[in-house]
Amino acid sequence: MRVFKFGGASVKDASGIKNVYSVLQTVGYEDVLLVVSAMGKTTNALELVIKNYFDKSTELKSSVQEVKKYHNQILIDLFEDEKNEVFAAVNAQFSDLEYFLAHNKSPNYNFVYDQIVSFGELISTTILSHFMNFMGIQTQWLDVRNFVKTDATYRDAEVDWDLTQANIAKNVKRQILNITQGFLGSDPNNFTTTLGREGSDYTAAIFAYCLNAESVTIWKDVPGVMNADPRYFENASLLNQISYREAIELAFYGATVIHPKTLQPLQKKEIPLFVKSFINPLLKGTSVSKGVDLEPYLPCFIVKRNQLLISLSSIDFSFIMEENISEIFALFHQFKIKVNLIQNSAISFSVCVEDKFDNFNALNAILSKKFKVDYEQNVTLYTIRHFNDTAAKTVEENKIVLLKQVSRETMQVVTKEV
Template identity: 80%
Template structure:
């Protein structure tokens, strides 16, 4: 089997859904399993619903209606007859969401988040499945929560591989076009869990691993994996081939094209991953597989904006030793800070972090009890894999360099824009 993953950008409107149909016509759909994300920015819109629910906001009804209206317009654009059964199927899902909002008793934010946000994928796959059938491509819609079983770590669930393997081996029939949801699973009580933001790629890898698939293809609005983000770098170049090891390195440093957890199950069974354009589906795109690290071999640039650079030094000029570093990391973990770079000397310790959950002030107060704390906000972290002198100069140009370190293959530079 082949596993295809279509993200939110590919199904953001009726034209996008039509295009998925065209892509399947061009590349074939026998023995294919489609993993599909929520449409467009639906996950963001459902996060507003979660916020309004916890704020007990009068806007809750309107924020749900906004999501419903968006999908209803897509339905009206795709299906001429409003008596088509897809309208009832989608209405039933929104009725389920309304029921949850009216009857939930759990105060657990992460639990509630997963139950609400999951409707994005359930609705998108329902619409896509009905539309494919309507256009003559027979599909089998499946609820991923009956296949991917996880623990109860809501918003970042761990997969129960043994149970998941058993469910997929037993429940996925060959010679059928299956459509299922990315990002979702369920715990032992049947409650919905999610695999972390951008987890749909991971879903595709889980199915591929359990099915021993021929390949995984991630369909995007770019020609493949580039050596740099075209939004920040001119003359970004398409990478034809990347090894699993190199792709894992790039993902670790923050390259956003491939989800970090996606590559490990694929690498274990040597299942190739292709990143291709849904605009030009017959182009070869990028292959992530066993083989050369990079083709062509050239520097790869990753930039992470809005980072925090914290520098800690001991109050009494004593050394920062293992026990101090252990304590610092325990606090970083406690306050859910994503660490991107560390550097230490005898009496100081610097760390570049991402404050995804807005916990920095609390962290700073804790650290200030034992250390002198200096910090820079809104810094950028540039990582260059396979750097050379020209590449290093380029990322430092017209910027203040706050910290720099390099190994044989990788250079990292923390910079601040020079303000006039």
Template identity: 70%
Template sequence: MKIFKFGGASVKDAQGVKNVVNVLQTVGYEDTLIVISAMGKTTNALEVVIKNYFDKSNELQASIQEIVKYHNEILLELFPNENHPIFKKVTSFFEELKGFLGRNKSPDYNYVYDQLVSFGELISTTIVSAYLNTVSIENMWLDVREMIKTDANYRDAKVNWEQTQQNIKQNVQKTKLHITQGFLGSDPNNFTTTLGREGSDYTAAIFAYCLNAESVTIWKDVPGVLNADPRYFENAQLLHNISYREAIELAFYGASVIHPKTLQPLQRKEIPLYVKSFINPTDNGTAVAKGTGIEPNIPCFIVKKNQVLISLSSLDFSFIVENNISEIFKLLHDCKMKVDVIQNSAISFSVCVDNKFNNLEKLLSALRSKFKVTHYENVSLYTIRHFTGLAIETLKKDKEILLEQRAEKTIQLVVK
């Protein structure tokens, strides 16, 4: 089988959904499973709903209605006959969402988050599946929550591979076209979980691994994997070929095109990954497969915004050694901080982290009881793979460097 993944940008409006049909008709869709994200910025909009719910905001209903209106506009353009059953299906999802908000008693933000954001993918796949059927592309809609089983670590759930593989093998008919949701799974009690933000690529890799797929293709609004994000860097260039190892390095440092967890299952079975343009589907794009390095061999620039740099020093000028470092890492783990850079000397320790779970104050409070602490919020972390002197010089220009770390092929700079 082939696995295709279409992200939110590819189905952000009715024209996008029609273009998915164009891509499928151009490249073929026999023996294919398609993973689809929420439409456009729906996940962001659902996060606003969740915030309003917890804040007991009088804007809650309005924020839900915005999402209803957005999807209704897409529906009306795709299905001129308002008696089409898709309208009732989508309405029932929104009724289910409101029903959950009305009866939920759990104060656990992460649990509520996963139950609510999942509606984005459930609705988008239902719409795309129905539209494909109307243009004679017959397909089966799969509820991914019945396929991918996870633990109950909401918002960053870990896959139960054995059970997931069994479910997928039993329920996916290899000769049919299937449509399913990215990003989602379910825990042992059948509550919805999510695999981490941007986890739809990972979903595609999970299915590929379990089905021994021929390939995975991620369809994007860019020509493939670029050596830099064109939103932040000028003259970004297309990388034609990347080895698994190099792609894992780039993903680890924060390259946004490929999700960090996506590559491991593909590498284990040597399943090639293609990143292609849904605007020009016949272009080659980027191939990620077994091989050496990258082609062309040029510097790759990665930036992560809104990071936090924390610098610790001992209160009594004693060394920061193994037992201190182990304690620091336990606190970072307990506060769910993603560590991006570490630097330490005899009496100091610096770490650049991603505060995605908003636990910074809790962490700082714990650290201050044992160390002298300084921290900088809203810093940017720049990484250059395969750096050159010119690349470093260009990046440093007009920036205040707070921390610099250099290895054989990689340099990282934390800047204000």
């Protein structure tokens, strides 16, 4: 079997759904399982519903109505006859959402988040499945929660691989177009869970692993994986081939290539992953598989903006030892501050971090009691895999270099605009 993953951008409207049909006509749909995300920005819209629910906002009903209206317009654009059973199927899902909002008793934010946000994927796959049937492609709609079983860690659930493998092996019909949801699973009590960051890609990998699939293809609005973000670098080039190891290295440094947890099950069974364009499906795209690390062999640039460079030094000029570093990292963990680069000397310790939750001021108040703290806000971290002099010059030119770290394969530079 082949596993295809279509993200939210590919199914954001009626023309996107029609394009998925067109892609399948072009590349074939026998022995295919589709993993599909919520449509467009639906997850964001449902996060607003969750916020309004907890804030007891008078806007709750209207925020649900907005999600309904968005999907209803797509239904009207796709199906000429409003008596088509898809309208009743989607209305039933919205009724389930409204029932949950009216009757839920749990105050647990993460639990509520997973129960509500999951409707995005359930509705998008219902619409897509009905449209494929309407166009003459027979489908089997699968509720992924009956297949991917997890623990009860809401918003970042761990997969129970044995149970999941048994469910998938027993219940997925071959030689038909299967359609299921990305990102979701269910816990031992059958409550919905979600799989965390890049969850839909991970779902595709889970099914591929359990089905011993021939390949996984992630369909995007780009021709494949580039060696740099075209928004920041001119002349970004397509990478034809990336090894599993290299893709994990790139992801570690922050490239949005493929999340490592997606690659791990594929690497175990050497299942190739392709990143291809849903706009030009016959283009070759990028293959992530066993083989050469990079083809063509080029420097790969990763950019992280809005970083914070923190330098700590001991007040009494004593060494910063393991116990100090251990304490500092425990505080980073406590305040949910992500560390992207570390550099230390005998009496100082520098880190480039991401303060996603605006917790630095609280952290600084604690650190300042034991260390001299200097920091620079709004810096940019550049990472270059397989760097050369030209690549280094590209990121350092017309910038103030605040910190630089070089290993055999990788160069990292923290800069500030002049």
